[in-house]
Amino acid sequence: MRKVLFVKANNRPVEQAVSVKLYETFLKSYVDSHPEDQVTELDLFQAHLPYLDATMINGAFKFSQGIPLTPEEKQVTDIATKYLDQFMAADKIVIGFPLWNLGVPAVLHTYIDYLNRAGTTFKYTAEGPIGLASGKKVALINARGGYYSDGEAASSEMAVNFVVRNLYLFGIREITKVIAEGHNKSPKLRGKIIEDAIQLAVETAKTF
Numbered sequence: 526m527r528k529v530l531f532v533k534a535n536n537r538p539v540e541q542a543v544s545v546k547l548y549e550t551f552l553k554s555y556v557d558s559h560p561e562d563q564v565t566e567l568d569l570f571q572a573h574l575p576y577l578d579a580t581m582i583n584g585a586f587k588f589s590q591g592i593p594l595t596p597e598e599k600q601v602t603d604i605a606t607k608y609l610d611q612f613m614a615a616d617k618i619v620i621g622f623p624l625w626n627l628g629v630p631a632v633l634h635t636y637i638d639y640l641n642r643a644g645t646t647f648k649y650t651a652e653g654p655i656g657l658a659s660g661k662k663v664a665l666i667n668a669r670g671g672y673y674s675d676g677e678a679a680s681s682e683m684a685v686n687f688v689v690r691n692l693y694l695f696g697i698r699e700i701t702k703v704i705a706e707g708h709n710k711s712p713k714l715r716g717k718i719i720e721d722a723i724q725l726a727v728e729t730a731k732t733f
């Protein structure tokens with residue numbers, strides 16, 4: 526039995542949101558094909574996560590150094606630690622998110638802020654940071670209205686790239702991507718782009 530964490534970072538309705546459609550398709554296909562696994566869902570918009578700020582930065586630093594935290598620092602650091610522990614306990618993680626304004630929804634940024642904890646997901650060494658979360662598999666389920674796979678636009682895409690670079694920092698290299706893109710740019714191809722991505726989500730989930 527594998528522990529699988531599904532993280533959802535879009536609260537638009539499934540009828541309107543391509544990334545939610547892909548996420549839900551992947552989730553259903555995964556559960557159907559892996560009935561023995563323990564699946565947990567985390568809806569980031571429902572979680573109402575406090576932003577990373579001075580109090581949380583100080584709390585996380587003291588936590589990693591074994592220094593006592595103030596009550597305020599403990600309160601917000603405990604919230605981050607709860608999500609960090611849940612992430613570390615998972616064998617596989619699936620993250621569903623849209624491209625918004627060239628980046629990730631703020632809730633996903635905040636969640637990844639929580640995962641960046643020296644001593645837990647990575648450690649500093651004289652040769653640079655070393656990831657401590659290797660061995661996990663991650664699937665990124667994403668939709669973006671424009672086309673960013675190559676050309677000049679590729680470097681403007683800071684959602685999938687942002688998540689991937691953070692996972693690399695944590696030592697996670699087994700990353701599978703299911704991406705629908707260009708459906709807002711090409712109205713004629715919209716239906717086919719989305720349908721192909723849905724099929725890819727179904728098939729990828731079976732072997733993830």
Ligand SMILES: Cc1cc2nc3c(=O)[nH]c(=O)nc-3n(C[C@H](O)[C@H](O)[C@H](O)COP(=O)(O)O)c2cc1C
Binds near residue numbers: 541543622624625709
């Ligand atoms: C607030 C907002 C910002 C967006 N920013 C971009 C963007 O920077 N580039 C882009 O190609 N599409 C952008 N889109 C379009 C989405 O990427 C597209 O609708 C995609 O399917 C993901 O959103 P969805 O899962 O809600 O459908 C944006 C959409 C919204 C609602």
